[in-house]
Amino acid sequence: MAKMKFYCDAERCIECNACVTACKNENEVPWGINRRRVVTIKDGEPGERSLSVACMHCSDAPCQAVCPVDCFYTTEDGLVLHDKDTCIGCGYCFYACPFGAPQFPSAGAFGSRGKMDKCTFCAGGPEETGSSDEHRKYGANRLAEGKLPLCAEMCSTKALLAGDADVLSDIYRKRVINRGAAALEWGVNLDKANVRHTPGMSGKASSKS
Amino acid sequence: MSRYFQTFLFGPLFILLACLTLPATAPAVAQQDTGAMPLTVPNPSNDLWRAVRQREAPASGRTQVRGVDSGVLITQSGEAFRNYRMETFIGYAGLFIGVVAALVLLFYLVRGRIDIPDGRSGRRVRRFVDADRIAHWVTAVLFIVLAVTGLTLLFGRFVVLPIIGADAFGALANVFKQVHDYLSPVFLISLLVLVVRFAAKNLPARGDLKWITSGGGIIGNAHASAGYFNAGEKIWFWSVLAFGVVVSVSGLLLLFPVFGLSREIMQLALIVHGIAAVLFIGGSFGHIYIGTIGTEGSLESMTTGYVDTNWAKLHHDRWYEEVKDQAEPTPVSDTQRTPASMQPPAADKA
Incomplete structure (x- = not known):
């Protein structure tokens, strides 16, 4: 089940x-x-x-x-x-x-x-x-x-x-990969979970997904 | 023919070998797979939940929902509460109560009832006035009801539920919980009345230390000298006050969830309530034993208010010296109730 x-x-x-x-x-x-x-x-x-x-x-x-x-x-x-x-x-x-x-x-x-x-x-x-x-x-x-x-x-x-749970994981994994790719492209340090406020960054990393 | 033979022989052997060795190689394959992935996938939400969970202070956020701790995302103490209650407290509480009950039984088997060696005198002396006895029995009955209902809620899931089934136990626990909740404030009041009535007689006095060092005369036949209350009774009295206050205060916190106390306080209150109640119940076993089957002539002091003069001389000699002038013949109805006191009253000249 x-x-x-x-x-x-x-x-x-x-x-x-x-x-x-x-x-x-x-x-x-x-x-x-x-x-x-x-x-x-x-x-x-x-x-x-x-x-x-x-x-x-x-x-x-x-x-x-x-x-x-x-x-x-x-x-x-x-x-x-x-x-x-x-x-x-x-x-x-x-x-x-x-x-x-x-x-x-x-x-x-x-x-x-x-x-x-x-x-x-x-x-x-x-x-x-x-x-x-x-x-x-x-x-x-x-x-x-x-x-x-x-x-x-x-x-x-x-x-x-x-x-x-399996379906949710798949959906979420896709979201994260998209976001991760976008964030890494921007050079954002995700460990600090401060995606939206990196100096010199305009817009949101998550908006790229 | 020999090739077929070889296939038959080595085929299963090869399969067996593969079964044994493949599981060992499988993780290596899996590791190679993950190692081949160029990027570890960052997961912002995992970081967020981890940060929320590991924060020292409660991660208190803002929420539109009004309620107790509704701004808290994760409470760490819940798990500790669960582990303590289910894996430590319930087991040790059962063990403690069982051991105390066994010790009381063992004491009874070894020592037996403490009789009045000279028998009953047939003359009696007033020990407790009616107000004392009412205060005692109201508290005692409430204590027993609260103990039975409380212990059922504590152990019932493991002891009662398997016997009577979930539906019946649910109905029983519902009634018991209501009884426990509604009677507990009455218990606090009766306890305070009891304390006020008996406090003066339970103040430490000269001779208490000697009574304690002589072990209260439990071992052997030498009886320790005592006043109105002996040191053992005094210790029980102040224990009742201490346990009663702790149980009542923690119980009142649990009784009023409307004040919006945090879960941490409620958990602590429940833990303290449980420990104090179990110790209280254990102590009461000793008190009930000594007051009923453990000692001849003790129970009637609380049921009738009078004690036999020989009992008073034996257990509370210094008090007896004060009140021996007030001794009176025991009424016939009382002596009929207690066949042991059918001896002629001439035994006591006081």
């Missing part, structure tokens, strides 16, 4: 946050929940880059390892999904996840956590595929309809890619 992955190309992401909005709309996530977020580092400084981050669907997922009720499962497509009926809202997955993917609605007294919610790769959950229960708890199941996650499908610059 294919292993489904996200890939976000920092050279292409323009921080438009459309993936965040599309995800919220498609999955009708509760108020205060963002399954996906765009983080900009060095905002307004040389070397600014943005990345769209959600669940990375790790092969050895920390959330899955620490869950006290073992509510996570990995699908044949390599997606890490969870069962909200079993989840107790303890928050351990959020502490363990390196990417901050698990999100919790505020529910009950003291503003304690409700059932964890996270990116499902638009693949629903353990409920019957296409059922209203599945949609209510986990959002869309686009994968069952032969579609990819909406965030990646509608990304205007095709920075965010989703799909079979």
Whole structure:
């Protein structure tokens, strides 16, 4: 089976946050929940880059390892999904996840956590595929309809890619080779990741690709 | 014929040889392939992720999404938290609790119940007023409920889930988590009431050191002299306060995720909460053992509020000297409940 992955190309992401909005709309996530977020580092400084981050669907997922009720499962497509009926809202997955993917609605007294919610790769959950229960708890199941996650499908610059890891690698490798050739032609030191601000260089290396 | 024979003989032999040697040559071929490539392909995004990951301080970016640490791309401490919890803490916590339980059992088997050698006097003396006992039992019941629910959440995935199944355990854990969350603030209040009520009697006093150096009379039959509380009880009391405060403060941090505390603080709180709780539970085994089956006549001090005068003389001689004038005959209903005290009251002249 294919292993489904996200890939976000920092050279292409323009921080438009459309993936965040599309995800919220498609999955009708509760108020205060963002399954996906765009983080900009060095905002307004040389070397600014943005990345769209959600669940990375790790092969050895920390959330899955620490869950006290073992509510996570990995699908044949390599997606890490969870069962909200079993989840107790303890928050351990959020502490363990390196990417901050698990999100919790505020529910009950003291503003304690409700059932964890996270990116499902638009693949629903353990409920019957296409059922209203599945949609209510986990959002869309686009994968069952032969579609990819909406965030990646509608990304205007095709920075965010989703799909079979091998296909993504091929796409990305082609991009990098093009960019690398262009950058080397310009004599840019990529180790410093400062492609856009080499003295005497006009324009962007990435615009050559 | 001999050529066919040679083919039959050497053919498989050659294949076998090839199977053994080819894997060794394959990497060399692969290395030649990559070596032939003129350029190592630069990958700006790999560099970016590596830089984000290896940065000492949390790589805090800017994001439109409001949430805890939402500007952080990668937290390094999550992996350490996972490894500590799954590979160190849960194992050692189980080992510790098992060893403490085994030691208590071993002590019981070796030493047996500590009886009152002279038997019961049939006269009793007041030890705990009702307020003391209510404070004790409220705290004790809450402690046991919190310990059972907490231990289930800690070990349940490995112990309970395989037995009752994922769905049933999920439902059970949901209830237990709610019970744990809602009762914990009550436990803190009852603990503080308990501390206020018992603190004065647990201040270190003359004779405590001697009680400790004589081992509290655990070994052998020589009983160490003690006042209202002996040094062992005092150590347990202050341990309860220390563990109780640590467990409560760390628990309160975990209870209120709305304040936007960072994940690092939450991880630390959970680690501290776990260690303190497991030590607390281990200590409670000793306390419960001594207070119930370990010592004759101890439990009734907390159930009825009174103790037999011979028990007081044996375990808290200096306190008994102060209160022996207040001794009164044990009511019949109480003596019926405890057949061991059916002896005539004449044994005690005080």
